[in-house]
Amino acid sequence: MPASPLLKPFRYAWEYLKEISGENSYDRYLQTHAATHPGKSPMTRGEYYRARQDEKFANPGSRCP
Amino acid sequence: MGNSLRRYGVWVVVALVGAVCWGVLALSRGETINAGWLLFAAIASYAIAYRFYARFIQRRVLETDDSRATPAERLNNGRDFEPMDRRVLFGHHFAAIAGAGPLVGPVLAAQMGFLPGTVWIIVGVILAGAVQDMTTLFFSMRRDGKTLGQMAREEIGPVGGVAALVAVLSIMVILLAVLALVVVLALAASPWGAFSLAMTLPIALLMGVYLRFLRPGRVLEVSLIGVALLFLAIIGGGWIAESSPYADFWTFTPNQIVFALIAYGFVASVLPVWVLLAPRDYLSTFMKIGTILLLAIGIAVTLPSIQMPKVTEFASTGAGPVFAGPLFPFVFITIACGALSGFHALVASGTTPKLIQKESQVRFIGYGAMLMESFVAVMALIAATTLDPGVYFAMNAPASVLGDTVQSASQAVNGFGFQVDPQTLTQTAQNVGEESIIGRTGGAPTLAVGMSAIFSSIIGGAALQAFWYHFAIMFEALFILTTVDAGTRVGRFMIQDMIGNVYRPFARTSWLPGNLVASALIVGAWGYFLYAGVNDPLGGINQLFPLFGIANQLLAAVALTVGTTILIKMGKLRYAWVTGLPLAWDAAVTLTASWMKIFSSDPTLGFFAQRAAAQEALANGELYGTAQSADDVRQIITNSTVDGILSILFALLIIIVIGDAVRVWFGLIRGGQRPEMSEAPWEESRLDSEGNEIEREPVGAGR
Numbered sequence: 092m093p094a095s096p097l098l099k100p101f102r103y104a105w106e107y108l109k110e111i112s113g114e115n116s117y118d119r120y121l122q123t124h125a126a127t128h129p130g131k132s133p134m135t136r137g138e139y140y141r142a143r144q145d146e147k148f149a150n151p152g153s154r155c156p
Numbered sequence: 157m158g159n160s161l162r163r164y165g166v167w168v169v170v171a172l173v174g175a176v177c178w179g180v181l182a183l184s185r186g187e188t189i190n191a192g193w194l195l196f197a198a199i200a201s202y203a204i205a206y207r208f209y210a211r212f213i214q215r216r217v218l219e220t221d222d223s224r225a226t227p228a229e230r231l232n233n234g235r236d237f238e239p240m241d242r243r244v245l246f247g248h249h250f251a252a253i254a255g256a257g258p259l260v261g262p263v264l265a266a267q268m269g270f271l272p273g274t275v276w277i278i279v280g281v282i283l284a285g286a287v288q289d290m291t292t293l294f295f296s297m298r299r300d301g302k303t304l305g306q307m308a309r310e311e312i313g314p315v316g317g318v319a320a321l322v323a324v325l326s327i328m329v330i331l332l333a334v335l336a337l338v339v340v341l342a343l344a345a346s347p348w349g350a351f352s353l354a355m356t357l358p359i360a361l362l363m364g365v366y367l368r369f370l371r372p373g374r375v376l377e378v379s380l381i382g383v384a385l386l387f388l389a390i391i392g393g394g395w396i397a398e399s400s401p402y403a404d405f406w407t408f409t410p411n412q413i414v415f416a417l418i419a420y421g422f423v424a425s426v427l428p429v430w431v432l433l434a435p436r437d438y439l440s441t442f443m444k445i446g447t448i449l450l451l452a453i454g455i456a457v458t459l460p461s462i463q464m465p466k467v468t469e470f471a472s473t474g475a476g477p478v479f480a481g482p483l484f485p486f487v488f489i490t491i492a493c494g495a496l497s498g499f500h501a502l503v504a505s506g507t508t509p510k511l512i513q514k515e516s517q518v519r520f521i522g523y524g525a526m527l528m529e530s531f532v533a534v535m536a537l538i539a540a541t542t543l544d545p546g547v548y549f550a551m552n553a554p555a556s557v558l559g560d561t562v563q564s565a566s567q568a569v570n571g572f573g574f575q576v577d578p579q580t581l582t583q584t585a586q587n588v589g590e591e592s593i594i595g596r597t598g599g600a601p602t603l604a605v606g607m608s609a610i611f612s613s614i615i616g617g618a619a620l621q622a623f624w625y626h627f628a629i630m631f632e633a634l635f636i637l638t639t640v641d642a643g644t645r646v647g648r649f650m651i652q653d654m655i656g657n658v659y660r661p662f663a664r665t666s667w668l669p670g671n672l673v674a675s676a677l678i679v680g681a682w683g684y685f686l687y688a689g690v691n692d693p694l695g696g697i698n699q700l701f702p703l704f705g706i707a708n709q710l711l712a713a714v715a716l717t718v719g720t721t722i723l724i725k726m727g728k729l730r731y732a733w734v735t736g737l738p739l740a741w742d743a744a745v746t747l748t749a750s751w752m753k754i755f756s757s758d759p760t761l762g763f764f765a766q767r768a769a770a771q772e773a774l775a776n777g778e779l780y781g782t783a784q785s786a787d788d789v790r791q792i793i794t795n796s797t798v799d800g801i802l803s804i805l806f807a808l809l810i811i812i813v814i815g816d817a818v819r820v821w822f823g824l825i826r827g828g829q830r831p832e833m834s835e836a837p838w839e840e841s842r843l844d845s846e847g848n849e850i851e852r853e854p855v856g857a858g859r
């Protein structure tokens with residue numbers, strides 16, 4: 092698909108959104124997993140996400156008012 | 157020569173633009189002034205500060221070293237330690253530091269005119285707030301992401317460490333109470349607001365189930381659904397408010413909302429996070445970023461006029477109806493987030509330092525994100541000051557002063573020295589779809605009226621103003637509730653940890669009895685202050701907000717003290733002023749404010765003077781202030797005693813932390829020996845500035 096230069100900012104914004112929301116963190120996990128644990132089967136998307144979520148909020152850190 | 161002209165020429169232009177804007181703001185004599193001057197004064201100042209001051213701190217003071225591996229790289233475990241793209245991390249960090257604080261403080265401080273708040277927000281962030289965030293982030297990163305409390309203990313001593321811990325817990329309690337109070341004040345007697353906010357519960361539940369079981373991890377998809385449902389809830393609220401049986405059902409008294417919030421806080425803290433907390437987090441983050449963007453565009457496009465005078469007489473008399481006390485120190489207490497917020501030190505020493513790719517990025521993430529938050533505060537200030545000052549005071553003075561009718565409110569506002577006719581008040585309430593706007597304190601409704609005027613002038617016109625008003629209310633309430641959720645949980649974990657030192661099983665966060673007890677303790681603590689604030693006969697927000705400000709600045713004092721101590725230990729004594737000056741300022745502000753709150757003989761300002769005056773009134777069988785009954789007077793006595801004792805506690809904590817640190821400083825300067833630091837050892841980085849693995853040759857190592 093030839094990308095029009097006009098669409099570039101939108102593509103960039105979309106990529107950024109996917110990155111920042113954690114939408115593509117599973118894909119990233121698959122990559123690292125394949126590289127670091129060859130031969131072992133990775134978690135499914137559901138397992139991965141649930142594990143990640145529990146971990147993240149087990150230590151909720153703080154946020155500002 | 158030509159090169160340096162090109163390099164600095166643009167900065168000369170930026171400096172000139174900034175200087176002209178500041179000049180116009182300072183010298184304006186007219187009735188109104190365009191918000192554009194304020195906007196550009198802020199942007200120019202931020203740009204120069206980021207380019208020159210932040211760079212100076214990064215290169216000379218901290219001497220960041222990009223050849224040194226960050227903890228994210230060294231300890232990379234793909235979970236909490238992981239090098240993250242700086243733009244993505246910026247977003248995460250900004251979302252974590254930008255809450256309701258920068259939206260509420262500037263609105264309240266606007267009673268002294270637009271200029272004091274503006275100057276403090278912009279100068280404060282450049283010299284204090286952003287410096288605190290950036291240095292804390294850096295020092296925590298050099299220590300593998302240690303928390304502020306741990307750093308205080310290791311760098312200063314056990315006394316400083318304990319004081320920091322107590323400070324964090326007490327600020328959490330006051331903070332949650334004040335924020336919940338803002339929600340109560342915004343939703344009481346507003347069926348529209350109450351309905352839309354209540355609908356966020358089923359929406360969050362639905363999102364939670366969807367994310368966990370139906371389509372795990374599809375965050376964008378579910379957020380989109382959530383936001384769409386949220387809009388439906390706001391529209392639905394409009395219908396509810398118009399049909400009388402439903403409207404009555406959804407009209408709550410302040411105390412009903414208080415108990416609903418307390419119950420909610422407890423349940424949300426006990427339940428697993430995926431049910432409410434996690435989906436709310438997504439929802440409120442998206443709403444937050446979206447609304448802030450919309451507000452920025454709105455202000456830039458409409459360039460509204462600021463109606464509030466430059467400086468009102470309340471700045472010098474200290475007799476303002478929104479909160480008592482003169483400009484110094486109370487503007488600097490009231491506006492915390494956006495200028496200097498100790499709470500950020502908790503974020504900057506928690507998650508973020510474990511994710512930084514390169515040391516030099518602390519400038520972009522620490523300093524830059526704080527500048528962004530300051531900009532949010534500036535926009536909130538603009539939105540509040542573009543209101544008619546008469547309307548502003550009719551909304552923000554305590555209801556007990558204003559009376560029940562538009563006529564009495566108009567008269568009370570005249571008494572403050574501003575004009576507003578009763579019709580304007582009725583009309584404004586009608587425009588935003590509320591019964592009344594009188595005495596809607598807490599800052600959120602004021603900001604919502606201002607925002608709705610700006611939004612509706614771009615989209616929808618007058619017909620949509622009521623929608624935009626409730627959109628703004630919902631947006632604030634939503635992320636205040638998210639903070640209440642998350643803050644309660646943080647507080648619960650802290651309590652479990654503390655009791656866990658004495659009784660082991662408590663430390664296990666999954667142990668249900670411990671969970672229940674700790675949740676009840678933390679919710680009970682903030683619930684008490686919330687209840688007392690809502691039922692305070694003198695108006696809760698003006699009593700509690702200064703306490704919240706003092707507690708927040710107390711935490712900033714801890715962070716800046718730790719920073720100064722570490723700078724001295726690093727052998728950077730001659731640059732210690734970078735954190736030392738903001739610390740001195742912060743200490744002066746907080747201690748003066750505490751002094752006034754404790755010792756002032758003016759009963760509207762000093763808690764103990766208020767207590768004495770109320771006691772005397774009670775003894776003589778009279779009423780005090782705006783109290784309606786003897787019970788009210790007793791309530792005032794209790795509240796002023798509790799608030800007064802808290803003021804003493806906070807002041808003592810500041811003195812202890814700084815005193816303990818000064819002892820350490822003198823020891824270091826006199827002793828001359830190499831001080832102990834708990835920095836992680838140097839290790840060479842294998843990542844380039846984009847986070848890619850590099851094949852390192854022996855040459856070109858020290859970039």
